[in-house]
Amino acid sequence: MVDTKQEIERKYEATAEEAGPSGRPDLPGLPELTGAGPVATVVSRGVATLEATYYDTPGRRLLADGITLRRRTGGDDEGWHLKLPVGPDTREELHAPLGGEVPAEMAALLRSRVRHDPLRPLAHLHTERDRKDLVAADGTVLAEVSVDRVTARRLAPEDGEPVRWTEVEVELAEGRAHDERLLDAVETRLCDGGLHRADSPSKLAKALAETERGAVAAETGGGGPGRSAGPGKPAKPGKPEKAGRPEKAGKPERAGKAGKPAKPGKPAKTAREVEQAAPAARRPLGADDVVLDYVRRQLDALVRLDPAVRRDLPDAVHRMRVATRRLRSAFRSYRKVLDRTVTDPVGDELKWLAGELGVERDREVLTERLAGRLAELPDDLRRGPVRDRLRHWSRGRRDGARATVLRALDSERYLTLLDTLDALVADPPLRPAAAKPAAPVVAKAVLRDYERLAGRVATALETPPGPDRDVAVHQARKAAKRVRYAAETARPALGKPAKKFARRMRAVQDVLGDHQDSVVAREALRTLAAQAHGAGESDFTFGLLHGREEAQAAARERELPGLWAEVSRPEHRAALGA
Numbered sequence: 001m002v003d004t005k006q007e008i009e010r011k012y013e014a015t016a017e018e019a020g021p022s023g024r025p026d027l028p029g030l031p032e033l034t035g036a037g038p039v040a041t042v043v044s045r046g047v048a049t050l051e052a053t054y055y056d057t058p059g060r061r062l063l064a065d066g067i068t069l070r071r072r073t074g075g076d077d078e079g080w081h082l083k084l085p086v087g088p089d090t091r092e093e094l095h096a097p098l099g100g101e102v103p104a105e106m107a108a109l110l111r112s113r114v115r116h117d118p119l120r121p122l123a124h125l126h127t128e129r130d131r132k133d134l135v136a137a138d139g140t141v142l143a144e145v146s147v148d149r150v151t152a153r154r155l156a157p158e159d160g161e162p163v164r165w166t167e168v169e170v171e172l173a174e175g176r177a178h179d180e181r182l183l184d185a186v187e188t189r190l191c192d193g194g195l196h197r198a199d200s201p202s203k204l205a206k207a208l209a210e211t212e213r214g215a216v217a218a219e220t221g222g223g224g225p226g227r228s229a230g231p232g233k234p235a236k237p238g239k240p241e242k243a244g245r246p247e248k249a250g251k252p253e254r255a256g257k258a259g260k261p262a263k264p265g266k267p268a269k270t271a272r273e274v275e276q277a278a279p280a281a282r283r284p285l286g287a288d289d290v291v292l293d294y295v296r297r298q299l300d301a302l303v304r305l306d307p308a309v310r311r312d313l314p315d316a317v318h319r320m321r322v323a324t325r326r327l328r329s330a331f332r333s334y335r336k337v338l339d340r341t342v343t344d345p346v347g348d349e350l351k352w353l354a355g356e357l358g359v360e361r362d363r364e365v366l367t368e369r370l371a372g373r374l375a376e377l378p379d380d381l382r383r384g385p386v387r388d389r390l391r392h393w394s395r396g397r398r399d400g401a402r403a404t405v406l407r408a409l410d411s412e413r414y415l416t417l418l419d420t421l422d423a424l425v426a427d428p429p430l431r432p433a434a435a436k437p438a439a440p441v442v443a444k445a446v447l448r449d450y451e452r453l454a455g456r457v458a459t460a461l462e463t464p465p466g467p468d469r470d471v472a473v474h475q476a477r478k479a480a481k482r483v484r485y486a487a488e489t490a491r492p493a494l495g496k497p498a499k500k501f502a503r504r505m506r507a508v509q510d511v512l513g514d515h516q517d518s519v520v521a522r523e524a525l526r527t528l529a530a531q532a533h534g535a536g537e538s539d540f541t542f543g544l545l546h547g548r549e550e551a552q553a554a555a556r557e558r559e560l561p562g563l564w565a566e567v568s569r570p571e572h573r574a575a576l577g578a
Contacts, residue, residue, distance in 0.1 A: 002105045004311075007083065007093040008178055009171035011198035012190050030132075030147060030168070031193030037185030038136050042145075045131040050074040052125045054204045055102065057117035058156070065113055065304075068204055069106065073098070075129070082106045083202075084307060090178065108410070112306035115415050123207045126151045134186070141173045142182055152207035163210040167198055285493060287441035288434035291334045292425060294489040298327045299421050306409060309357075317364070317405065321357040324350045326485050327421070333445050333486040339429035346424060349417045356408035360401035362520070367394040369521055373545050384538040393528060438493035443576040446486045446494075446501065450573065453479040457508075457564050465557065470519045473557070477512035480505050490576075497575035504567040511556050511563055518553040522546050 154160035200206035308316035331343035487502035529542035
């Protein structure tokens with residue numbers, strides 16, 4: 001059984017110049033924290049001895065993504081801990097009981113990062129933790145302040161010499177919101193007392209940076225461990241940090257060859273960041289910069305959302321499905337930049353994954369729509385146990401849909417897809433247009449997709465009402481989504497015109513999407529009515545809702561011509577500058 005809580009904490013350390021006899025930067029003394037914001041008293045909880053072994057892949061894939069996995073004894077929460085980044089100062093912490101092996105549920109949550117790599121002990125940390133509670137006037141515990149005296153030893157790739165340091169952690173009490181004012185008030189006291197925010201994001205990152213720095217110093221005859229290690233993030237998974245090396249702007253990473261898995265590292269800079277940070281002599285923003293930036297961000301979202309989908313967190317399936325669709329759409333829209341002989345097979349696999357995720361997402365959307373329609377009806381028009389009938393129908397579909405999603409995420413086919421995507425962005429199959437300035441290339445791609453949409457909208461408007469029009473409207477909806485994604489991709493090169501164009505395409509997509517949702521809802525309502533009738537229940541309400549959905553679809557069909565006339569004005573396309 002895995003328990004979850006949100007950890008909101010900040011870390012502080014003394015400067016290296018204040019190193020004590022132990023060789024570690026010793027604290028100048030914890031300042032008085034009574035009166036820091038709402039803190040009325042500081043209550044000591046004594047010293048706990050903690051023994052923690054941290055696990056990662058040989059290439060340090062977890063560390064590269066800001067994730068820590070450890071097995072810890074001692075303290076109030078001994079066991080296995082998995083920490084996933086959420087935002088500034090915030091991580092999601094999952095806890096499982098002690099055991100010899102990584103808990104299966106935690107291993108599953110790491111699968112999109114780890115793939116087939118083994119999880120092995122990477123470092124061991126011995127910590128003497130002096131704990132103090134910050135307590136409000138009414139006795140409420142606000143936060144815990146811990147003074148941690150750490151002795152760390154690297155275990156892989158070979159044992160290293162121990163390093164030592166002292167740091168302070170301030171963690172908000174469980175269940176409290178992100179209380180910035182309290183954290184800021186305590187931080188002011190700590191900084192006035194000679195501390196500063198820790199450079200390393202975690203104890204593991206600092207331990208590895210310190211031990212590697214010590215190993216290099218021992219080889220070269222330089223200073224020993226105990227000095228400040230800097231941020232402690234590896235430049236690439238599996239390699240020590242090379243501080244001060246500038247990144248090459250405007251060029252995609254080439255960590256591997258096509259067809260070979262590339263190991264995910266920290267996210268690449270966005271195209272806009274590259275353009276702003278690059279020296280003036282660098283070549284203009286290229287089409288490859290823009291397209292690969294978008295592809296990398298969607299791949300990052302795909303990997304990052306995997307644990308959220310497995311944990312059944314709200315909206316996770318939807319966002320992961322969107323990432324797969326955006327990736328596939330980018331490959332299709334920007335075929336002048338990326339070679340389709342390479343990307344088309346990847347797109348087929350992305351279509352498969354989106355389909356597996358779609359079973360659950362479609363159920364969510366349909367259930368929400370039908371429940372909303374029922375809620376709109378007055379009591380005298382809800383005949384029979386219609387709400388119970390809908391819940392039973394949705395629950396039965398959910399169990400099967402959930403199993404489908406988890407089967408897909410646990411499959412070799414899915415892991416192979418992730419490896420293939422890594423290899424593609426590491427060594428992209430670029431075509432000649434990739435090296436050209438971005439703006440004209442991406443604008444032409446957007447307009448090419450727009451012309452495709454215009455043809456489908458014309459077909460939908462010309463088709464008589466009925467099943468054939470329903471199909472035509474659905475095809476137009478998919479085309480509108482593709483134009484929107486192409487415009488979103490182009491935004492770093494085209495700026496506000498691309499943003500506005502994407503917004504207009506979203507308006508078209510919404511109208512067409514609501515029409516399609518009505519088509520799907522009517523099919524479900526016919527099924528529910530048949531089930532109710534077969535059980536001897538009234539089918540009146542489901543028939544009534546079916547009629548309302550028909551009216552909704554007809555209203556959307558009437559709305560489409562006027563909306564399309566507005567969004568298809570020539571000046572909107574001219575603003576893209578193709």
